[in-house]
Amino acid sequence: AQKVTQAQTEISVVEKEDVTLDCVYETRDTTYYLFWYKQPPSGELVFLIRRNSFDEQNEISGRYSWNFQKSTSSFNFTITASQVVDSAVYFCALSEFPGPNAGKSTFGDGTTLTVKP
Amino acid sequence: DTAVSQTPKYLVTQMGNDKSIKCEQNLGHDTMYWYKQDSKKFLKIMFSYNNKELIINETVPNRFSPKSPDKAHLNLHINSLELGDSAVYFCASSQEVGLHEQFFGPGTRLTVL
Numbered sequence: 001a002q003k004v005t006q007a008q009t010e011i012s013v014v015e016k017e018d019v020t021l022d023c024v025y026e027t028r029d030t031t032y033y034l035f036w037y038k039q040p041p042s043g044e045l046v047f048l049i050r051r052n053s054f055d056e057q058n059e060i061s062g063r064y065s066w067n068f069q070k071s072t073s074s075f076n077f078t079i080t081a082s083q084v085v086d087s088a089v090y091f092c093a094l095s096e097f098p099g100p101n102a103g104k105s106t107f108g109d110g111t112t113l114t115v116k117p
Numbered sequence: 118d119t120a121v122s123q124t125p126k127y128l129v130t131q132m133g134n135d136k137s138i139k140c141e142q143n144l145g146h147d148t149m150y151w152y153k154q155d156s157k158k159f160l161k162i163m164f165s166y167n168n169k170e171l172i173i174n175e176t177v178p179n180r181f182s183p184k185s186p187d188k189a190h191l192n193l194h195i196n197s198l199e200l201g202d203s204a205v206y207f208c209a210s211s212q213e214v215g216l217h218e219q220f221f222g223p224g225t226r227l228t229v230l
Contacts, residue, residue, distance in 0.1 A: 033215065033216060035218055035219075037221075039158070043205070043223070043224055044221065044223055044224070045160075045207060045209075045221035046221075047218040047219065047220065050217070050218050089158050091160060095215045095216075096215060097214065097215030097216055098215070101173075101215075102172070102214045102215040104162055104165060104173045104175070104215075105150070105162055105215075105219065106162070107159075107160040107161070107162075109157075109158075109159055110158050110159070110160070112158070
């Protein structure tokens with residue numbers, strides 16, 4: 001069975017601080033995909049990044065960076081120099097492919113990030 | 118142009134009623150989904166459809182019946198609504214099953230009184 005754990009329920013930081021959101025996953029498949037989504041207070045869900053299980057390269061996009069480590073089954077997300085607009089619920093998700101669970105994305109419980117001015 | 122649209126945005130109804138939520142995507146995607154997000158923001162998949170065929174049904178009560186008339190549409194009908202059905206329901210689509218990111222609709226906030 002696939003499982004995604006986001007142990008941090010809520011994080012509060014002051015603007016310009018760096019913050020890391022943790023994501024640990026469980027899967028028996030060797031082929032899988034990991035995602036991060038953002039849900040701002042307005043409620044929509046926005047895709048941030050996708051990573052497949054064969055690509056352990058870290059990625060940086062502006063102030064956002066992602067660290068994927070298969071050895072620890074983790075896919076952590078760091079925001080550098082946080083801003084108030086980063087305040088949102090962030091979800092980590094896992095999708096297995098192929099197999100009987102293809103098409104079933106498992107989401108973590110989300111981490112609520114509050115960035116204070 | 119809205120990529121994934123849902124109607125209605127808000128739905129307030131009495132217990133025991135039957136209601137439907139409609140979803141349409143104009144992205145040309147093969148796969149569509151329904152998710153339920155509860156008051157604690159937990160997001161759970163309910164159904165996945167690929168090319169109009171049901172591929173995932175996550176132990177959802179049979180009061181919930183999805184229907185996909187074509188690849189661009191996935192509707193959700195709910196019979197005999199219960200208080201516990203109150204939630205935000207999100208429709209989503211992706212290019213292929215499992216491989217690609219999902220694009221979400223704006224959500225439908227269902228309140229059962």
